[in-house]
Amino acid sequence: MEDKLRTFLKDLFGEKILSEYTHRGQLSFYIQPQALREIAVALKNDSDLKFDFLTDITVVDHQGQAWEKDGRFEMVYIFLSLKNTFQFMLRAKLPENAATMPTLSKDWACANWLEREVWDLMGIKFEGHPELTKILTVDELVGHPLRKDFGITYEMPQFSHNSDEIEVVPDNPHH
Amino acid sequence: MNTQAEHKPSSVEFSDVVEHDGGRKTMTLNMGPQHPSTHGVLRLVLELDGETVVSCEPVIGYLHTGIEKSLESKLYYKALPMTDRMDYMSPMSNNLGFCLAIEKLLDIEEAIPARAKWIRVLMAELTRINSHLVWLGTHAIDLGAMSMFLYAFRDREAILDIYEIVSGQRMMSSYFRVGGLMDDVPKSFHKSVRRILTELPKRIDEYEDLLTNNRIWQMRTIGVAKISAENAINGGLTGSSLRGSGVKYDVRKAFPYSDYDKFDFKVPVGEHGDVFSRYQVRMYEMRESLKIVQQALDGLPEGPIRAHVPGVVLPPKPDVLSKMESLIYHFKIITDGFKVPRGSVYVPIESGKGEIGFFIDSDGTNVPNRVRVRPPSFVNLSALPSMVEGSLVSDVVAAIGSLDIVLGEIDR
Structure with missing residues (x-):
């Protein structure tokens, strides 16, 4: 199955498949971000x-690590073939200044909310998403909490309606 | 500070009655967040034409506590108790997924002793029954079967007692550890599990007598909130909600973990994809889970309950008290944790709610760089609007119940 998938991707998409990564027996392909939708479809x-089964969409923030220069964000799409009982991942590295992916919400209904969550918590934009709005955090919260530069040690999050009452801690990079 | 709001708030327009072209009027109704049949703090913004639902928009996030963020700031073993608190009906399943993912990253899966694996399976299946009993009770009370709630919670008590026997805690048990278990099961464990094995099958028969052929139950569930197999796959549904639509996908069979391939059990599938099919699937699953518990208890292997991986898994307590190296390892693990090689894996397991998956990215330190929980309830709930649009308001209640969601996991 692995070979079949590899040949399929190499034959059809050539240089859009950047590299292959296997860790603990789990197969992933790094792809060009903008090619995601055509490959997935x-x-x-x-x-x-x-x-045909999109299990999950998630993203990793590599800020502060030696390999950040390859791209701060790493998008991870987990696909499952129910027919072949085979799971693998498509990954794409995104630089901080171009954190945008094509949306999959037109092809998979579940991608709608999963992408909204990624946008809300990590601030990755999805081009063509019908309603890219916050989903988990409160409307007043500014920023994307799962980013590494969003402080965790300072307890009080900055809400726009009570910003006058909160003492701003100067060395928190988020402020 | 940056006050520039870069998000468009997801607020919904509030208006009681909207008049459309041609004189048709619709009403916007907020169901929840404090509605008893939304199973937690879920808010549904319903647009109603009379009693018919025109559109439905779930609004979530009321329970968001940043669990994924907190997990990134804790040592691997200290992060474990946080996983109990997501799907608080199935703490052991969450523990299992988290431990399996870390064990895969550490590449110590082969080292886990058989006894630990089998006790994990046993407890995970009791957890599934626990989760399904809570679903049965709350789903039935939503649809007017009051007594079912009391019966289901009575039986759940027996399972919580077993949690207490093994871990000392009734709900947030945190019983599993990376590399094995917290402790071996005590003597009274076998007797208590056997009591469940003799009592519960009769009780499940009773529940089916009360509900399956009940005219009211049938009218409230058959043909309600249907979802086709194709739409269920497209919507990412997992667990009993997917199998109710006739798709035979169960992580325990597809990607067996923790010795599940050594147990004999069936995966039931429904036919019609309606509330009744999902009900039948879950009732059948409880019996299958009991079969697994029976097999695990009868064939429980002897041996250690923690892997022998120095520097990662805590050594047995007698060794700590008598051997110098064990004492050092114990001290080092408790204070510094253990380092996990760089890389990322995704490990799914089948919990009571569906496929819960843990994606963990390690940067080589003793704290995870990213822990992503693939929440089954979150994805299942996103299919709700397509299931209820066009049906009656009362069917929304049936649909939510049959999806078996838990908001603690959706919001995390």
Whole structure:
């Protein structure tokens, strides 16, 4: 199955597949961010591979690590083929100044909320998403809490309606 | 400070009655966040035309406590108790997923002793029954079957007692550890589990007698909140909600973990994808879980309950008291934790609510860089609008109940 998938991706998308990564037996492909949708849809529609189940969309923030220079954010898409009982990941590295991905919400209904969560907590934009708004945090909260530069040690989050009452701690990078 | 609001707030327009072109009027109704049948603090903004739902927009986040963020600031073993608090009906399943993911990152899966694996399976299946009993009770009370709630919670008590026997805690048990278990099961454990194994099958029969052929129950559930197999897959549904639509996907069978491939059990699937099908699937699953518990108890292997991985897994207590190296390792693990090699994995397990997956990214230190929990309830709930639009308000209650959501996990 792994070989079939590898040949499929290499044949159809060539240089859009940047590299392959296997960790503890789990297969991932790094791809060009903008090619995500065409690759995902091709995998979904192929009658043999049939990766029709989008398990999860998530993102990792690599700020402060030695490998941050490759791209601060690492998007992770987990796909499952129910037909072949096979799971693998598509990954894409995004620089901080271009944290944008194409949306999958038109092809998978579950992507709508998953992408909203990624936007809310990590601030990655999804081009073409019908309603990219906050989903988990309160409307007044400014910033994206899962980013590494969003402080965790300072207890009081800054809400716009009580900002006058809060003493601003100067060395918190978030302020 | 940066006061520039870079988000468009997700606030919903409030208006009681909206008049459309042609004189048609619709009403906007807020169901929740403090509605008893929304199973927590879920708010649904319903647009109603008479009693028919025109549109439904779930609003979540009232319980958001930043669990994923907190997990990033704790040592691996100290982060474990936080996982109990997401889906508080299935603490042991959450523990199991978290431990398995770390064990995969550490590459010590082979070292986990058989006894630990089997006790994990046993407890995870009791947890599934626990989760399903709470679902049964609350779902039934939502649809007017008051007594079912009391019966289901009575039986759940027996399972909570077992949690207490093994871990000392009734709900937030945190019983599993990276590399094995907190402690071996005490003597009274076997007797208590056997009592459940003899009592519960009769009780499940009773519940089915009360509900399955009950005319009111059937009218409230058959053909209500239907979702086709295709839409269920497209919407990312997992667990009993997916299987109710006839898709045979169960992580325990698809990607067996923790020796599940050594147990004999069936995965039930429904036919119609309605509330009744999901009800039938969950009732059947409870019986299958009991079969697994029976097998695990009968064949429980002897041996240690923690892997022998110095520097990562705590050594047995007698060794700590008698051997110098063990004492040092114990001290080092408690104070500094253990380092996990760089890399990331995704490990899914089948919890009572569906596929709960842990994606953990390690940067080589003793604290995870990122822990992502793939929440089954979150994804299942996102399919709710498509299930209820066009149906009656009372069917919304049935639909929420049949999806079996828990807001602690949705909001995290």
